[in-house]
Amino acid sequence: MAKVLMKGNEAVAEAAVRGGCRFFAGYPITPQSEIPEYLSGRLPEVGGVFVQGESEVASINMVYGAASSGVRAMTGSSGLGISLKAEGMSYLAGSHLPAVIVSVTRGGPGLGSIQPAQQDYLQVTKALGHGGFKYIVEAPHTVQEAVDLVYDAFELAERDRNPVFVVYDGCLGSVMEEVELPPMKELPERPDWAVGNFTDAPRARRMVSSIPGEVMLEKQNIASEKMYQRWAEEDARWEEFVVDDAEYVCFAYGMSARVCKYAINELRKEGIKLGLIRPITLYPFPKKALDNLDYNRVKAIIDVEMAIPCQMEDDIALQVMGRAPILKYAHSGGVTLKNEETTAAIRALIGGLNK
Amino acid sequence: MKNAIIFTGSGGQGVMSMGIMLAQSAVESGRHAVYLPSYGAEQRGGSAKCIVIIDKDEIVSPMAGSGGVLVAMNNMGYEKFINELEPGGVLLYDSTLLTMPIERDDITKIGIPADALALEVGSSKVANVIIIGALIALTGIVTQEEFQHSLDKKFASKSDAVRAMNAEALKRGMAAASQSK
CATH class of the missing domain: 3.40.50.920 (Rossmann fold)
Known part of the structure; x- marks a missing residue:
């Protein structure tokens, strides 16, 4: 396929659609606003849903809901918006749901600046929210690599039933360079754990929750620790x-x-x-x-x-x-x-x- | 970076469009190109800047701190970014809107009355295309046909009159640069 000149954020948005994203909720923030802008037009073309939430908090919780129903869901923001999404990101991890979250980073702390920076390494690797959970965090350095990583991010998230985080600075978000876009992926069957998936009814009702009770919660945390150890062995790139x-x-x-x-x-x-x-x-x-x-x-x-x-x-x-x-x-x-x-x-x- | 071209001016002058169209024509004609914009929170009237790097090899990093060519569309672009032009480089500027004295003597200065020529062609909106015409004539970085192709794509949904005005602006810019040599 021929290479085209494409802006980082738009290429990421298109790669997400081709990788199976069918739900995006987000709130505008420089330097990631081209992602929701692009998806607002693109997702309806493939039968997907785009929502501009009333806030970052609302958006991450819409992703929580969409992911619960087994849809490939995504949100994006920049560091200060990611701070607002912290609660929802913890709930996603606590509920063992796959999702993809993109942060296009700018200067901080505080409102900071709208210009590019990489001041959120500690946020994305150590402090995404309460409760001591982890996400795999991917950091592309070219538009092509961003496309390739986002394209496969949903499957990575589904493999572990845990969100995947993609982070890149505002330079990569706004730069235009040559990129080869991958083909549209076939969507998988809705997972059997998904809320509202009654195709093989009658079955027990499903519940997606991040409040399982203390004994079960500890078991889940032990399983998460094993998963993080497996990542360290197998997924560091x-x-x-x-x-x-x-x-x-x-x-x-x-x-x-x-x-x-x-x-x-x-x-x-x-x-x-x-x-x-x-x-x-x-x-x-x-x-x-x-x-x-x-x-x-x-x-x-x-x-x-x-x-x-x-x-x-x-x-x-x-x-x-x-x-x-x-x-x-x-x-x-x-x-x-x-x-x-x-x-x-x-x-x-x-x-x-x-x- | 000698092969970096820095476009500067104010929001609304088509500074970013110049860069995007130039990068597109380079990629479509088989070279490698990157385009990196930077601007403030303002949309109109604030300073606007973008960098285009064109090379036969893949571009390792777009983060050029200086360039071999600086395009200044007005006083603001010149004043804010003239220090990013490398010694021995070329300052290509709109002499209708850049009215300040140009202090540096280690560079080649080429003024084109782009805004005035654009008005002659029909609208000051095409001043950026006049300057691109001059840039092409001076550097040969892409051909007239290659850039015309980008223009045609950009204005595909516009009227024949708009397309003709842009094509004419490109020619006028090229001619003006030839005269300035």
Whole structure:
């Protein structure tokens, strides 16, 4: 299929439809508003339902309802809207429902800025809501990768009966680049646990609930812990970009990783052996990628983020365990990383190390 | 990034449309392109900026901090973004609306009275197409036919008169740039 030039958010919305999304409820917020805008026209074309909720809270709870009935449901927002959805996201996890949630991130905290940033790593990996639940969190770095991840996200969510989170910064949401769209997926049968699925009646009434009673709740939490352990073993994904001979390893996700790739290409011309580890899943964190590095060769890890303070630093440090210094380079608040400036900054960081 | 083109001006001047149409014509003619917009909360009157990078190879990162060409559609675009033009680069500007003195002497400056020419063609709305015409004539980054194809697509649902006005603006821009050489 031919490649087309497409805006990140619109490509994600189309990929969701092709991946089986038939319900979206959301509330406008920069820089994700193109997702609901696009789906408001597109979902009715495929027999789906689009609702602009009266708020983020209403929208996530509509997704909760739609997911309960076995429909592939999705919502989107940005960090501050995700904060409002926290209660509903916890209920989705507590009720063991599949759904896809997209966050297109901007500067924070507070109302922050509408410009791109990556200041929600801690929110999406550690603090989606109360109760200690987890989602698989995917972080694409190109429009094509965003399309591919969202396309398969519903099946991943259904595999575990647990929502999947996709996070990318506003740059990726607004950039237009070439993308190849996958074909429309066949919709699966409605799952047998779905509320209102009486096709094989008579059967016991179904209930989807996040208040199962304390003994059952503990059992469910033990099962969830096993699931999180399985994710850590099987679902952590990352890209290694010229790491084999690297003496310095950038650690970055999303658009920051692309800026690092630019810097690596430039600095390698100068003989600096720089590489990149790029988490594709922020949760589960790609521990092995960092743990398996040969620290006789690797002289430093460089955490590059559009977040100040850097938010991945502690997770990186837990794996590096003092075997190499962790340097940092960052912008935040809507001031984005730039190719040339980042190249110079990494050159200077490495220069400082070798003084 | 030498191969980055930075388009600047105010919301409503078609700054973003210029970038999108240029990127589209590059992709359709077999090259790689990215388009990255940035703007404030305002829709009209606030500053508008977008970056287009066109290359024969895949574009690693769109996050260019500077470019080899800066297009300034008015004083605001010039004042706010002139520092993003690399030394030795080209400033292509609308000389009807950019009236400030241009201070830098390490760049090539090409002024085209785009707004005035656009009014001659029929509407100041096509000033952006005049400038694209000049950009194409100066850089050869895409051909006239390739860009005309993007214009045709963009205005497919509009009247013949609108399409003719845009085609004429593209030609006028190209001619104006040839004269300025």
